[in-house]
Structure formats: structure tokens, C-alpha cells
Amino acid sequence: MTNPCPSGATLAEAEDFLAEHPEIEAVDIVLHDSNGIGRGKIIRRHELPSLYKSGRHMPISILGLDICGEDVHETGLIWDKGDGDLRAWPIPGTLKVLHNTTPPRAEVLMSLYELDGRPMTSDPRHALQRQVDEFAKRGLKPAGAFELEFFLLAKERGPDGRVRPAADVLDGRDSHKTEVYSVDHLHGMLPLFSDIYAGAAKAGITAETMISEYAPGQYELTLHYREDVMQAADDLMRLKRIVRAQARAHGVVACFMAKPIADYAGSGMHFHVSLMNEKGENVFAEKKPGKWETMLLHALGGLRATMAESMLVFAPHLNSWRRFANQSYAPISTAWGVNNRSVALRVPAGDVKARRIEHRPSGVDANPYLVAATVLAGILHGFDKKLDPGPETTGNAYAEDPEGPEIPREWRAAIEAARNSEFLKQALGEDMHRTFVEVKAAEYARVARTISEVDYDLYLHTV
Incomplete structure (x- = not known):
């Protein structure tokens, strides 16, 4: 059984998007760290529904990186927590087609949550939401x-x-x-x-x-x-x-x-x-x-x-x-x-x-x-x-x-x-x-x- 999406995104959004855009082959999933750098993955088209149903595991250390992408251990987000996975969820309304890409791709913004659905408090987006x-x-x-x-x-x-x-x-x-x-x-x-x-x-x-x-x-x-x-x-x-x-x-x-x-x-x-x-x-x-x-x-x-x-x-x-x-x-x-x-x-x-x-x-x-x-x-x-x-x-x-x-x-x-x-x-x-x-x-x-x-x-x- 999957957890409900704490960001409010729904599976219908992903399904409607895929139906409207049969040309899309892949999706950039983008989470922003403290420097505003987009970190994440490129997933294939068939993976998008599962992203909206179950989120995507990402290491907690992704938010403890410096400008070069190196771990900053003093943040407490690396080995203090065993570099465990948390769950990233899509932000409602941010699934969009990218312009001028070959092959055709889309993008969706993500935010990080604890496994129980609480906001991960080193995520800059959650800081603004507070x-x-x-x-x-x-x-x-x-x-x-x-x-x-x-x-x-x-x-x-x-x-x-x-x-x-x-x-x-x-x-x-x-x-x-x-x-x-x-x-x-x-x-x-x-x-x-x-x-x-x-x-x-x-x-x-x-x-x-x-x-x-x-x-x-x-x-x-x-x-x-x-x-x-x-x-x-x-x-x-x-x-x-x-x-x-x-x-x-x-x-x-x-x-x-x-x-x-x-x-x-x-x-x-x-x-x-x-x-x-x-x-x-x-x-x-x-x-x-x-x-x-x-x-x-x-x-x-x-x-x-x-x-x-x-x-x-x-x-x-x-x-x-x-x-x-x-x-x-x-x-x-x-x-x-x-x-x-x-x-x-x-x-x-x-x-x-x-x-x-x-x-x-x-x-x-x-x-x-x-x-x-x-x-x-x-x-x-x-x-x-x-x-x-x-x-x-x-x-x-x-x-x-x-x-x-x-x-x-x-x-x-x-x-x-x-x-x-x-x-x-x-x-x-x-x-x-x-x-x-x-x-x-x-x-x-x-x-x-x-x-x-x-x-x-x-x-x-x-x-």
C-alpha cells in the first residue's frame, strides 16, 4: 500500500499529462538544495505514474551538499543519519514540457519529505512555506x-x-x-x-x-x-x-x-x-x-x-x-x-x-x-x-x-x-x-x- 502524497499531487495529473503529451520520452525530476542547485534524476516516461503514487526515494545527503556537490558533514545530513533515503514528492502543477529538447522531455519540481510524510526541514521550499x-x-x-x-x-x-x-x-x-x-x-x-x-x-x-x-x-x-x-x-x-x-x-x-x-x-x-x-x-x-x-x-x-x-x-x-x-x-x-x-x-x-x-x-x-x-x-x-x-x-x-x-x-x-x-x-x-x-x-x-x-x-x- 502506498502513502498518500503529502505535497497534494495526484496520479490524475500525471495520467492526464501523459495522455496529452504522447511525444514525451523522459522527465527531469528536480529538487533544489540550499544553493538553489537542481538535484535529482531523469526518469523514463513509464516511471512517471509511480512517482505520483509512491514518490521517489532520494538520499538525505542531497540537501547537505556544497556548491561542488561534495558532502558537508557538519550539516548532520550525511553519516549522522547513515545517509538514509527520504522520499521526494512532485509539486502539484509543476509538471511541464521542456522546450527545444531532443528527445522530447518534461520537468517536474520536487520537495523532500520524511518517510512518514512530514516536511524535511532542510528543504528550502519548506522554509518558505513556513x-x-x-x-x-x-x-x-x-x-x-x-x-x-x-x-x-x-x-x-x-x-x-x-x-x-x-x-x-x-x-x-x-x-x-x-x-x-x-x-x-x-x-x-x-x-x-x-x-x-x-x-x-x-x-x-x-x-x-x-x-x-x-x-x-x-x-x-x-x-x-x-x-x-x-x-x-x-x-x-x-x-x-x-x-x-x-x-x-x-x-x-x-x-x-x-x-x-x-x-x-x-x-x-x-x-x-x-x-x-x-x-x-x-x-x-x-x-x-x-x-x-x-x-x-x-x-x-x-x-x-x-x-x-x-x-x-x-x-x-x-x-x-x-x-x-x-x-x-x-x-x-x-x-x-x-x-x-x-x-x-x-x-x-x-x-x-x-x-x-x-x-x-x-x-x-x-x-x-x-x-x-x-x-x-x-x-x-x-x-x-x-x-x-x-x-x-x-x-x-x-x-x-x-x-x-x-x-x-x-x-x-x-x-x-x-x-x-x-x-x-x-x-x-x-x-x-x-x-x-x-x-x-x-x-x-x-x-x-x-x-x-x-x-x-x-x-x-x-x-
């Missing part, structure tokens, strides 16, 4: 969307050994200029962009505006605002995979490093978030012109108060920290402001009904499930403590010194701040917190013991 459930207890539903910034790079590095922007896939034209907002520049990548949009459509993702961003080879793709913040995080995860796959099919490399090119802006993953009440009203929307709602101010206050100890979530890798610099469009303080891109917490101008907070610290290399969970927990912290965000920054936040907690300036400090944070333990849950911090500590140790080209350049012939 926060969504907390808001539901208060009659509130988080809505949101992520922005996706990325680079398109050539497969081969330049003569100097550094990465370089990809030539246009249309006609091979090279450009090393900052073609920010150039419409004509976008035309050279239209065949690739068309495949990205087609892949998004097959995945049920409403991908919207494409922009040439503020660096050679950098682009931004916006996503439709979702009434369900979990769906917004799913969209971002799936879209990154789509962009990477379609770029590869066109002979270029999609890069989601936060700062791949030293002299230019890095790539962010700005998170737009608002809250709807049981009547479907946006509680951040001001009722009186010119007077901010108290809930919006308390949310900003909570996000400012918790940002410093949460920066590891928003900037999880060594490279993440290269993005933060003056006048780089990446924030260097906890400042908030209206219609101001120099701050960390921006209240965009526009229709009052769409009032929201744009959370700007995260790089595109961050895990959107953990980012959203941490941001939502910060908002609840502000509500519970009735925190005032302090004065708005109306000018240049890079030049001003706004009041508020100072954020860490480098990766190691962020790891220690996260390790000691009671707030982050509550935001992610103790197990997810331990897993994430220990994975980051192991990655820091890996980098620290690596002799880099910088070492040789500075010291080989000089000391």
Missing part, C-alpha cells in the same frame, strides 16, 4: 515577483583568460559596449530570446520585458507579479534553468554569477513583495494620499533591522560580495527610499493599488526560496515589534550615511553573523539554518585553502 503559513494565520497572503539579471558570455575566454560577452547569435556581431536600454542591441539575441520566451510559456511562466542592462553582455528579464509568493520563487528557479538551457542550445553561456566582470555592474535578483488581506486588498496601499500605511512602515523597519544578520542569504558566495560597491546599483547600507535605486529597500513609484517593497540586496546567485523566507520573516519581525524604519533617504544613499545597523562587508563576516542570528534561525527554521550556514562555512574553507592566480600574480616574484 513563513507563508505564518502570514496565513494573520489573514495575509504574500504576493511578489523576482527580477532576473544575467550575462550572456562567449564559450571561450578571451586572450587574457577572462570571460567576455557573447557575440550576437543572429549574425555573430561583437559588442563590448555598455548598451544599456538599447533596443537595437537586443535584436542580435532575438533568436535566443524567442526560445527563452517559448520555454517560459511551456512552463506556465509569464516572462515579460527584456532589457539590455548596465554592462556588456548583461540582460534583465522581468516576471509577471504573482499572487502566490511560492509561485514567484518557482518561476525564478525554472526560468534560470530555461535561460541556461536555451543559451547553451545557441552556443553561448548564460551566467548567473553576481559579479562575473570586475569593471562593470553585477547581476541582482530584486524581490518585489506586497501583502493581500482576506478581501484581496493590498495592505501596503495608502488610504490617504501622501500618508504611508503603518504596515508598510513597520515592514520596512523589520527589513532594515534584520538585514545585517541576513546578508548571507542575499549574498551567499564569495563572488556575491564583489557586487557591492559605490554607485553600482547594488546597496551598501540598509537605507530605504521612494523611487530611488541607490537604496536597499525601494518603494517604487506608480499606482497606489500596486504598492510594494522592492528588496534590492540579493544577487542573482541567491536561492529565491531562502530570500523570500527571510524577507517575509523580516516583515513579520517589523509587525511584531512595531518598528519604525527611520527617515527616508531622498538623495544618494551611496554618499549619505543613513541610520541603521551596518551590514557586513565581506563573506566571512556574513557567515558569522548568520551563524549567531536567532532571527535567521527562526526565519529559516533551525535545521535549514544549520544546513545553510554549515554549507557556506565549508565553501569558505574550500576557497580559503585554494591558491589563486591572484596569489601568484602578487607574490610569486616579489616576496
